[in-house]
Amino acid sequence: MNLNRNDQCWCGSGKKYKKCHIELDEKLDSLRAKGFHIPPRKLIKNKEQIEGIKESAKINNAVLDLVQEKIKIGMSTEEIDKIVHDFTVNSGAIPAPLNYGGFPKSVCVSINDVVCHGIPSNDTILQEGDIVNVDVSTIYNGYYSDASRMFMIGNVAEEDRKLVRVAKECLEKGFEAVRPWGFLGDIGAVIQEHAEVNGFSVVRSFGGHGVGLEFHEDPFVAHYGKKGEGMVLVPGMVFTIEPMINQGDYEVFVDEDDDWTVFTEDGGYSAQWEYTVLVTEEGAEIIAK
Numbered sequence: 001m002n003l004n005r006n007d008q009c010w011c012g013s014g015k016k017y018k019k020c021h022i023e024l025d026e027k028l029d030s031l032r033a034k035g036f037h038i039p040p041r042k043l044i045k046n047k048e049q050i051e052g053i054k055e056s057a058k059i060n061n062a063v064l065d066l067v068q069e070k071i072k073i074g075m076s077t078e079e080i081d082k083i084v085h086d087f088t089v090n091s092g093a094i095p096a097p098l099n100y101g102g103f104p105k106s107v108c109v110s111i112n113d114v115v116c117h118g119i120p121s122n123d124t125i126l127q128e129g130d131i132v133n134v135d136v137s138t139i140y141n142g143y144y145s146d147a148s149r150m151f152m153i154g155n156v157a158e159e160d161r162k163l164v165r166v167a168k169e170c171l172e173k174g175f176e177a178v179r180p181w182g183f184l185g186d187i188g189a190v191i192q193e194h195a196e197v198n199g200f201s202v203v204r205s206f207g208g209h210g211v212g213l214e215f216h217e218d219p220f221v222a223h224y225g226k227k228g229e230g231m232v233l234v235p236g237m238v239f240t241i242e243p244m245i246n247q248g249d250y251e252v253f254v255d256e257d258d259d260w261t262v263f264t265e266d267g268g269y270s271a272q273w274e275y276t277v278l279v280t281e282e283g284a285e286i287i288a289k
Contacts, residue, residue: 188225242274
């Protein structure tokens, strides 16, 4: 779409193009001409959309805070689902996982060798020594946010505590690699390096994703790769970083019985933390955590 300087900007801000995204577009056109992978306009959020995502994230963060307060030995994962569902709905929001692609619950709870997409159940009880990922996603006024945290139940083995710690460090290093006019590959490169130097592997079948106007948007955010490769990071992009770090090999499989639960192939434990992040003019901002 070619716009004149006095036309309304394509982003939906209501401003004239010359007062909004014209300078950004000129820079993107220059990078595109040099062969760089440039995000399409639909991945660049305007101010109103960013504020909407942040409001959704306030609820998402509060849900995880509540889970952190309540989670304990002997609790069923179904109880965690009820905590998440009730708080989200009572806040005027919608749990994004519920009925998404047929997923039957309001939250993903993944324990030990479950990498992601664990389905809450009355039959799954938190035990001493478990490491647990609780992945919360929220829709509020049509805007989506997404984050997860790890929880260690009771007396956790030192090797498993290290896994949880290193997974968090991978997330933080990935976030620190986000900068305007950097590259998606910068994120994956630092995550892979930190995981592997600590003797762990990075799951490759799943990764982060764009989020905000939909649950899952482009781009796919790989947690492995090479610095300087991939899509250029542009102010206004919103996506998740959510490295899944395994004790053993990175290979995984999906449970044939429920078509959702993802396990490590070799039975080693897996840990994951997740942020929703915004690329800004100055660097990056954590929106949901």
